[in-house]
Amino acid sequence: MRAVIGLQPPIAGTVELDVAPAEVGILFQDDALLPWRTARDNVALGLVFHRLDRAQALAQADEWLARLGLSGFGNRFPRHLSGGQRKRVALAQVLALRPKLLLMDEPFASLDAIVRARIIQDVAELVEHERISVLLVTHDLEEAISLSDHIYLLSQGPRARLTRDYPVPIPRPRDPMGARTHPAFAPLFDEIWKDLSLEVGHGTRAEAAE
Amino acid sequence: MTTPAARWVWLRQLAAFVVVLAVWEVAGRAGLLNPLYVPAPSQIGAALAESFSDGRIWPHLEATFTAALGGLALGIAVGIVLGVIAALVPVVAELVEPVMTLLNAIPRVILAPLFVIWLGIGLASKVALSFILVAVLIFFTVFSGIRQVDRKLVERIITLGGDRWALVRHVYLPSVAAWILSNLKVAVGFAFTGACVGEFVAATRGLGYLLSFAQSTYNSALMFAIIFLILAVVLLIFAAAGQLEKYLLRWN
Numbered sequence: 001m002r003a004v005i006g007l008q009p010p011i012a013g014t015v016e017l018d019v020a021p022a023e024v025g026i027l028f029q030d031d032a033l034l035p036w037r038t039a040r041d042n043v044a045l046g047l048v049f050h051r052l053d054r055a056q057a058l059a060q061a062d063e064w065l066a067r068l069g070l071s072g073f074g075n076r077f078p079r080h081l082s083g084g085q086r087k088r089v090a091l092a093q094v095l096a097l098r099p100k101l102l103l104m105d106e107p108f109a110s111l112d113a114i115v116r117a118r119i120i121q122d123v124a125e126l127v128e129h130e131r132i133s134v135l136l137v138t139h140d141l142e143e144a145i146s147l148s149d150h151i152y153l154l155s156q157g158p159r160a161r162l163t164r165d166y167p168v169p170i171p172r173p174r175d176p177m178g179a180r181t182h183p184a185f186a187p188l189f190d191e192i193w194k195d196l197s198l199e200v201g202h203g204t205r206a207e208a209a210e
Numbered sequence: 211m212t213t214p215a216a217r218w219v220w221l222r223q224l225a226a227f228v229v230v231l232a233v234w235e236v237a238g239r240a241g242l243l244n245p246l247y248v249p250a251p252s253q254i255g256a257a258l259a260e261s262f263s264d265g266r267i268w269p270h271l272e273a274t275f276t277a278a279l280g281g282l283a284l285g286i287a288v289g290i291v292l293g294v295i296a297a298l299v300p301v302v303a304e305l306v307e308p309v310m311t312l313l314n315a316i317p318r319v320i321l322a323p324l325f326v327i328w329l330g331i332g333l334a335s336k337v338a339l340s341f342i343l344v345a346v347l348i349f350f351t352v353f354s355g356i357r358q359v360d361r362k363l364v365e366r367i368i369t370l371g372g373d374r375w376a377l378v379r380h381v382y383l384p385s386v387a388a389w390i391l392s393n394l395k396v397a398v399g400f401a402f403t404g405a406c407v408g409e410f411v412a413a414t415r416g417l418g419y420l421l422s423f424a425q426s427t428y429n430s431a432l433m434f435a436i437i438f439l440i441l442a443v444v445l446l447i448f449a450a451a452g453q454l455e456k457y458l459l460r461w462n
Contacts, residue, residue, distance in 0.1 A: 005369055022371065032366040036384045036461040045380065046370035077461040093370065 001026065001103045001137065017101065022050075025099030027107045031090040033078040040065060040074035043092045050097065064092035068122065084115035088122075095126065102127065104136045108143070117177065120147065124176045141196065145170075145188055146179040153192065156199055163199065166192055249431040258435035267439075273416040274405045275443075277333055281340020282401035288341070289348025290390070294378060296349075297356035307353070313346045319403070322411045331412040340404030344397045351393050355386035388462075391455040398447050402440060 003010040004017070005026045017024065033042045043061035048054060065074050068088040078086055087107065094102065108116045124147055127134055138144050144151050151166040169184045179185060231251050237243050238250025245253065261267040292310075296303040321342060325335040363381045372380065409418025417436050424432040 007365055007368065026369050028362065028366070030362050032360075032362040034363060034366075034380060034384070036387075037380075045367075045372070049367075049371040049373075049376055079461065097370070 001105050001135070004101075004103060004135070019100040023098075023100040024103065025094040025097055025101070026103040027090060027094050027105070029106045029109055031078070031083075031086040033086060033089055033093070035078050038075050038077055039070065039081065039089045042078070042089055043096055046093055046097045060096055061092070064096045065089070067126070068092050082115075084111055084119060087111060087119060091119075091123065091126075095130070095132075098130070099132060102132050102134045104134060106138055107136075109139070120176050124174065128173050141189060141192060142180065145185060145192075146174075146176040151192060153195055153199065164195065245430075246428065247430060249434060253431045254434040254438065257429075257431040258439065261432070261435065267420075269415050270417050270420045271439075271443075273333065273336075273413075274402070274409065274418065274440075277336035277405035277408065277416065278340055278398075278401040280333075280337045281404050282344055282397060284337065285341045285344025285401070286348050286390070286397065289345045290352050290383075290386075292345070293349045293352025293386075294356065294382060297353050297382070298374070298378070303353075306349075310346055310349050310353075313342065314350065318343050318346065319407045322408055325408065326412045331414065335411075336405045336408035336413070336416065339408040340401045343400040343404040347393060347397055347400060348390065351389050352386050355389040356382050359385045387458055391451070391458060394451045394455070395448055398444060398451065402444060406440070 002008045003015050005024055006021055033039075034045070037045070040058055040061040043064055044054070044057035047057035047060055052060070062071070062074055065071060065088075068091055070085060070088055070092070073081065073085060073089075078089070081089065091107075108120060111119065120143065126132075134147075136144070136147060145168055148168050149172075151168060152162045153164050153166070154160045155163050166188065168188065170179050170182045234243075234248075235251050238245065238248070238253070243250070249257075292306060296306045319339065322335070322339050325338045329335040329338055359382060363385075364377060367377055367381055405416065406418035406421070409416035410422050413419040417440060421433060421436050424430070424436065
């Protein structure tokens with residue numbers, strides 16, 4: 001992901017994208033908001049970097065905060081927001097730049113279950129509505145299946161590679177919570193889980209022996 | 211959280227101060243203290259009041275203030291600029307850091323005589339001494355502060371499309387602001403040290419000059435008066451610095 005967004009050069013091979021580098025956005029595991037800027041200033045930041053004038057940027061920031069259910073929270077500093085709210089601000093910050101490809105590195109790992117389910121639902125809806133491609137890295141198999149069209153299994157590091165491609169046959173538009181009860185969900189879960197267990201067991205045989 | 215006990219701390223401190231003053235005064239009047247060395251508080255107060263009432267003190271106060279605040283402002287500005295550039299441009303760091311380390315290692319007041327030769331006995335040599343004391347302190351505050359900046363914030367700004375200037379403005383400066391502010395009190399102390407020491411060495415005006423004049427005439431009441439005056443002035447500036455810190459770090 002760091003190679004795709006250009007934070008570091010690839011160790012081997014090349015990165016090929018059919019979108020411009022400026023059309024790629026990334027959401028990190030940590031929300032990484034500027035603690036000394038209010039929520040709306042944080043969201044407006046990327047827009048200002050892209051030469052939008054400040055008043056317009058702030059207006060758009062307010063719109064995005066509202067779309068993520070945070071109207072009225074614009075003047076709060078990150079310290080005075082909950083973990084889920086900070087995550088939403090970080091999302092607004094990235095989506096405001098209208099990316100065509102969104103990279104997400106375990107973005108919801110630090111949230112508790114209910115907050116997480118709700119934010120995932122909102123993200124799925126926004127992403128479908130805005131027609132954004134998403135590359136999501138996750139350890140959560142249910143999250144992977146309910147959100148994705150394709151799942152690629154990454155082998156045990158340090159020289160991890162893609163081992164298999166599992167298409168997800170659940171149709172869109174899709175509700176991530178509803179997807180869990182789709183008839184295709186359970187068989188796919190079992191299949192990937194088996195391969196995943198094999199993969200994990202492969203790397204840590206000693207641990208498995210316990 | 212202020213407990214009732216903590217709320218009255220300042221009152222207890224004030225009470226202790228008054229008691230010490232009273233004991234001091236009584237001891238002085240009882241002849242237990244030689245007024246040549248330790249004059250009683252009332253004598254010090256009289257000396258202070260006299261220097262204000264005949265207006266003699268004003269040019270001295272003005273000279274020291276100008277030198278200290280001038281050196282402070284210049285020192286902070288240059289310290290920040292050099293610190294930021296050195297932290298971001300390795301070639302500059304290679305050149306500047308050893309010089310700063312050297313200047314940091316020596317007691318910088320030993321430069322005072324040199325500044326007098328270079329800049330004369332006027333204001334400039336005092337400003338220079340204050341400046342060098344403050345600038346080195348602020349340089350290291352900024353230089354090491356930027357190196358400890360949260361990498362995640364840096365990457366966030368880069369991936370949002372921010373350039374180098376955006377990093378300085380939105381990440382580096384706000385990050386080191388807290389460090390600079392926490393060192394501001396030390397810097398104020400340094401600035402007045404520079405001004406007063408400069409005036410000891412060679413001057414025609416200033417509180418430092420007045421102190422060394424009082425010393426040469428064995429006027430310990432005046433010496434104490436000036437020491438307390440400098441104390442009061444610095445406390446006043448500390449209070450202002452505290453307010454500034456509160457405002458700039460309101461996000462915390």
